């Protein structure tokens with residue numbers, strides 16, 4: 001496993017659409033392992049493949065506060081959403097900043113896991129926010145596009161994704 005370099009806003013790769021993953025290969029498996037390691041090393045709650053420069057439909061998320069419990073979503077598609085939450089959001093590709101974004105408070109996502117098995121995952125609160133944020137990355141969308149008002153500068157590095 002290896003830590004990969006996180007791309008920062010302004011890098012064109014963050015603005016492109018990702019391609020579907022059709023089969024698990026050693027290269028994709030290695031990418032997923034590296035993404036998980038890179039997310040933890042950066043204290044993020046999520047990371048999308050374009051953030052490490054790879055235009056594939058893969059995200060990793062971990063909103064757990066104690067033991068690491070990474071979720072891998074390949075080709076994720078949000079199939080249900082409801083409610084609303086408004087709060088601060090950050091991104092490892094926009095370090096040191098947060099912005100206020102309104103997201104659904106509940107989402108259901110259909111995806112494949114790291115074994116390419118079809119799964120459905122429901123999330124509320126922070127998990128719902130992280131799923132929406134990471135799925136946006138796969139379409140070249142950054143949270144700053146959706147933030148209300150200007151982004152704020154912060155010093156803490158937790159809860160970025």
Ligand code: ZN
Nearest residue numbers: 091092093161
């Ligand atoms: Zn992000």
